[in-house]
Amino acid sequence: MGKSTNEVRGRVSDFLAAKGVRLTAQRSCLIDIVFSTTRHFTADELLDMARRKDPEISRATVYRTLPLLVESGMLKEMDFGEGRKLYDPNYATNPHHNHLICTDCGRIVEFEDAVMERRVDDIATSLGYIPINKSVQIKGACRTLRDSGTCANKNNSQSSKTNRANTASLKAAKRRTLK
Numbered sequence: 457m458g459k460s461t462n463e464v465r466g467r468v469s470d471f472l473a474a475k476g477v478r479l480t481a482q483r484s485c486l487i488d489i490v491f492s493t494t495r496h497f498t499a500d501e502l503l504d505m506a507r508r509k510d511p512e513i514s515r516a517t518v519y520r521t522l523p524l525l526v527e528s529g530m531l532k533e534m535d536f537g538e539g540r541k542l543y544d545p546n547y548a549t550n551p552h553h554n555h556l557i558c559t560d561c562g563r564i565v566e567f568e569d570a571v572m573e574r575r576v577d578d579i580a581t582s583l584g585y586i587p588i589n590k591s592v593q594i595k596g597a598c599r600t601l602r603d604s605g606t607c608a609n610k611n612n613s614q615s616s617k618t619n620r621a622n623t624a625s626l627k628a629a630k631r632r633t634l635k
């Protein structure tokens with residue numbers, strides 16, 4: 457069900473065209489950045505990433521483009537309970553992923569689990585609901601924190617910084633680590 461990143465970019469371009477929004481070079485640059493990363497990022501972090509490619513990109517362009525990408529359905533606005541919005545570009549390519557969030561350092565791990573997903577369906581259905589958004593968020597302490605009592609990421613807890621895992625995969629689950 458997941459789409460390739462090229463397909464995602466195509467969908468976004470089609471959506472903007474249908475809406476009569478011009479695909480300027482700056483918007484196109486933003487779309488490339490957003491859908492070539494697996495990071496969860498804030499609007500300001502996107503601005504930083506964009507300015508490394510094009511120093512002319514304005515904050516206004518970033519703040520005006522983000523809601524359009526969300527509206528296209530290809531980017532999700534997330535609330536991980538840290539009092540700030542994070543954008544997640546991974547639903548288009550991995551529509552069934554869930555998140556583990558370290559309450560100490562903010563590290564975010566993505567995982568998929570078909571058994572849990574079916575169980576969530578069963579629970580919702582048995583309670584008379586048709587499940588629409590089944591994304592599960594689990595808050596906890598990451599292994600680094602448990603093993604050493606502290607976490608290297610603690611003092612620069614930019615929860616959206618990329619930090620790919622080299623850890624063994626969970627049983628029956630596919631996971632990706634991001635921070």
Ligand SMILES: [Zn+2]
Nearest residue numbers: 544546553566
């Ligand atoms: Zn995610």
Ligand SMILES: [Zn+2]
Nearest residue numbers: 558561598607
């Ligand atoms: Zn941690």
